[in-house]
Amino acid sequence: MRSVVRLLTFVAALPVLASAQQNPGLHTLHVQGNVYMLVGAGGNVTVQVANDGVLMVDTGLAQMSDQVLAAVKELAKPVTRRPIRYIINTHVHPDHIGGNEKLRAAGTTITGGNVLGTISDATEGAAILAHDEVMKRMSAPTGALAPTPFGAWPTDTYDGDRKELFFNGEAIQMFHPGPAHTNGDSIVFFRRSDVVSTGDIFVTTSYPIIDLQNGGSLNGIIDALNFILDLTIPAEKQEGGTMVIPGHGRLCDEADVVEYRDMVTIIRDRIADMIKKGMTLEQVKAAKPTRDYDPLYGATTGFWTTDMFVEAAYKSLTAKK
Amino acid sequence: MRNLIFAAFLFAASTTVLAQRGQRGDQVPQTPKAAAPIDLTGYWVSIVTEDWRFRMVTPPKGDFASIPTNEAGVAVGNQWDPAKDEAAGEQCKSYGAPAIMRVPGRIHISWDNDTTLKVETDSGQQMRLFHFGEFQPARDPTWQGNSTASWEGSRPARGRGVPASGGSLKVVTTGLRPGYLRKNGYPYSGKTTVTEYYDHTAESNGDSWLIVTTIVNDPVYLNQEFITSTHFKKQPDQAGWNPQPCTAR
Numbered sequence: 001m002r003s004v005v006r007l008l009t010f011v012a013a014l015p016v017l018a019s020a021q022q023n024p025g026l027h028t029l030h031v032q033g034n035v036y037m038l039v040g041a042g043g044n045v046t047v048q049v050a051n052d053g054v055l056m057v058d059t060g061l062a063q064m065s066d067q068v069l070a071a072v073k074e075l076a077k078p079v080t081r082r083p084i085r086y087i088i089n090t091h092v093h094p095d096h097i098g099g100n101e102k103l104r105a106a107g108t109t110i111t112g113g114n115v116l117g118t119i120s121d122a123t124e125g126a127a128i129l130a131h132d133e134v135m136k137r138m139s140a141p142t143g144a145l146a147p148t149p150f151g152a153w154p155t156d157t158y159d160g161d162r163k164e165l166f167f168n169g170e171a172i173q174m175f176h177p178g179p180a181h182t183n184g185d186s187i188v189f190f191r192r193s194d195v196v197s198t199g200d201i202f203v204t205t206s207y208p209i210i211d212l213q214n215g216g217s218l219n220g221i222i223d224a225l226n227f228i229l230d231l232t233i234p235a236e237k238q239e240g241g242t243m244v245i246p247g248h249g250r251l252c253d254e255a256d257v258v259e260y261r262d263m264v265t266i267i268r269d270r271i272a273d274m275i276k277k278g279m280t281l282e283q284v285k286a287a288k289p290t291r292d293y294d295p296l297y298g299a300t301t302g303f304w305t306t307d308m309f310v311e312a313a314y315k316s317l318t319a320k321k
Numbered sequence: 322m323r324n325l326i327f328a329a330f331l332f333a334a335s336t337t338v339l340a341q342r343g344q345r346g347d348q349v350p351q352t353p354k355a356a357a358p359i360d361l362t363g364y365w366v367s368i369v370t371e372d373w374r375f376r377m378v379t380p381p382k383g384d385f386a387s388i389p390t391n392e393a394g395v396a397v398g399n400q401w402d403p404a405k406d407e408a409a410g411e412q413c414k415s416y417g418a419p420a421i422m423r424v425p426g427r428i429h430i431s432w433d434n435d436t437t438l439k440v441e442t443d444s445g446q447q448m449r450l451f452h453f454g455e456f457q458p459a460r461d462p463t464w465q466g467n468s469t470a471s472w473e474g475s476r477p478a479r480g481r482g483v484p485a486s487g488g489s490l491k492v493v494t495t496g497l498r499p500g501y502l503r504k505n506g507y508p509y510s511g512k513t514t515v516t517e518y519y520d521h522t523a524e525s526n527g528d529s530w531l532i533v534t535t536i537v538n539d540p541v542y543l544n545q546e547f548i549t550s551t552h553f554k555k556q557p558d559q560a561g562w563n564p565q566p567c568t569a570r
Contacts, residue, residue: 291392291395292385
């Protein structure tokens with residue numbers, strides 16, 4: 001009996017092993033419902049796959065596009081012959097939009113009726129949805145050089161606090177929580193699969209990244225984390241239930257977001273208290289307001305160090321409103 | 322003439338008011354127990370809706386997240402050795418006043434006398450005494466220290482039919498024997514001051530809640546004040562009361 005179980009386990013693991021062999025460094029994880037998570041492409045990539053085709057949230061780094069595309073095809077193969085239909089960008093950073101151009105080109109927009117008949121290239125490429133601020137930062141006025149290629153730009157933007165679509169038998173909501181990680185963030189909620197894809201508003205690998213240059217805000221991140229907690233509902237004993245895919249790091253549930261929200265709030269309050277006492281940025285850094293959380297989230301080297309976080313937090317809290 | 326009559330009326334009226342004030346001043350002042358703007362007595366159970374991983378289990382050595390630590394505190398905390406505490410008979414180090422309200426369990430609040438409110442815990446079987454007015458503090462430091470209490474921000478009872486309302490109980494505790502702020506050995510020193518506010522809410526569904534805000538100030542082992550708020554729900558009786566000794570692990 002034990003051998004049979006072993007054999008079944010091995011057979012069940014084969015597709016994943018095959019995927020790992022074809023896409024070294026890229027890992028595919030089934031989250032729940034129709035939603036999967038690709039890890040290792042830069043930022044986490046969320047993939048919804050079902051009969052109507054593929055919807056992706058973010059596309060990872062440009063240099064990982066081929067691997068991401070291969071992984072998406074691998075996921076879609078047993079489920080549907082339809083292509084990538086939608087790409088949603090959670091924000092503007094290259095580790096989340098880098099694959100836009102290639103993955104869009106591999107997909108097809110859903111059109112029909114007169115549009116299909118009169119505009120020959122109407123179906124060319126998947127639709128890319130994002131907040132309007134993402135479009136502003138990826139594009140440039142006529143005559144100016146845009147920071148990203150035209151083919152990577154959003155094809156459909158929204159300006160309010162939400163946008164919705166229905167795809168693969170599932171209601172999907174995009175929420176813009178206001179300035180948080182950047183000023184163009186979107187949180188994506190798959191209502192039937194019960195999965196939230198947060199972009200870099202929530203990460204498990206570092207302190208929150210406050211991109212001040214792109215309109216980010218520490219208090220905005222806390223508000224956005226609280227908003228995510230409004231969406232999530234835990235299952236028994238506060239475990240599982242709504243699953244949360246962070247912008248970077250491991251798959252989470254509500255309790256993980258609560259811990260993270262508490263951490264950000266506590267550190268915000270500490271730094272705010274030091275600012276109130278008239279402490280300078282250097283004095284705040286020297287006081288190490290993050291010391292107790294550094295083993296979990298701190299870094300002295302790399303893209304986002306503890307010092308950079310404290311500095312961004314200080315500047316965000318002292319910025320003139 | 323009219324002005325004179327008016328002045329005489331004002332004088333008579335003010336004299337009457339003063340006389341009445343004088344009579345009130347002669348009244349015996351209410352005891353803290355009688356003047357209590359909120360009734361905190363009874364059995365309460367702690368509701369753990371946050372910090373589960375610090376409160377419901379003993380966190381791993383070195384996990385001091387959410388405590389505004391300093392270098393000295395971390396150094397001491399990393400030396401934590403529960404076996405050593407057990408051998409020394411110091412299992413109650415994490416049950417002192419700065420930490421006891423965060424320990425999950427039940428508490429029983431009662432009036433020890435007209436000026437002393439008593440809080441007993443079933444977890445660790447600790448007893449705290451909150452003294453209103455002057456009292457004789459213990460000479461040596463203890464786990465629960467010396468606590469002075471006062472009613473704050475309340476509207477006192479006025480005559481018949483106007484009960485006291487609102488307000489909270491403020492308790493300031495010093496004279497503490499050094500112990501642990503968290504069960505995994507993060508320390509507090511003997512110079513610690515604990516300031517607590519006990520607030521009560523009555524919900525429309527009949528539930529009654531006690532919210533204890535605890536502010537720990539330790540110039541030796543804390544970088545900033547350590548502030549927590551802890552929730553307790555009122556129990557109809559002592560059912561569930563389960564006294565347990567302190568544990569070091």
